[in-house]
Amino acid sequence: MSTPGTSNLDSRSPSAGPANRHAPTAVERQRVQLDRLLKDPAKPAFVPSAPKEKSIRPAREMMKNVQGSSAGAGSGEFHVYKASRRREYERLKLLDETAQKVCYRPVFIIMFQLA
Numbered sequence: 001m002s003t004p005g006t007s008n009l010d011s012r013s014p015s016a017g018p019a020n021r022h023a024p025t026a027v028e029r030q031r032v033q034l035d036r037l038l039k040d041p042a043k044p045a046f047v048p049s050a051p052k053e054k055s056i057r058p059a060r061e062m063m064k065n066v067q068g069s070s071a072g073a074g075s076g077e078f079h080v081y082k083a084s085r086r087r088e089y090e091r092l093k094l095l096d097e098t099a100q101k102v103c104y105r106p107v108f109i110i111m112f113q114l115a
Contacts (some may be wrong), residue, residue, distance in 0.1 A: 054094055057087075 024032070037045060 054097075056091055056094055
């Protein structure tokens with residue numbers, strides 16, 4: 001039993017584990033993973049493969065839902081428009097990312113060689 005001046009939290013060591021096991025913080029989760037990894041150094045560690053390169057789906061040759069500027073478009077056309085707009089924005093974002101990779105790659109190579 002603890003004395004009136006001390007609390008139970010003081011007696012707990014930092015490696016005793018999280019106070020709430022159901023909601024560990026990021027630091028606690030990382031500590032548990034490292035402890036599990038370093039428990040058996042001879043066991044090979046799982047290293048995930050590199051992510052695949054994103055690619056743009058080729059454009060359709062013929063559009064079935066051609067949208068015009070008619071005032072009588074139904075409410076279902078909004079979702080078709082929104083999906084096509086989302087695909088176009090994804091395509092533009094991917095083109096920008098590939099252009100940045102091409103532009104900055106020589107700079108990174110030169111910086112790596114200088115270091």
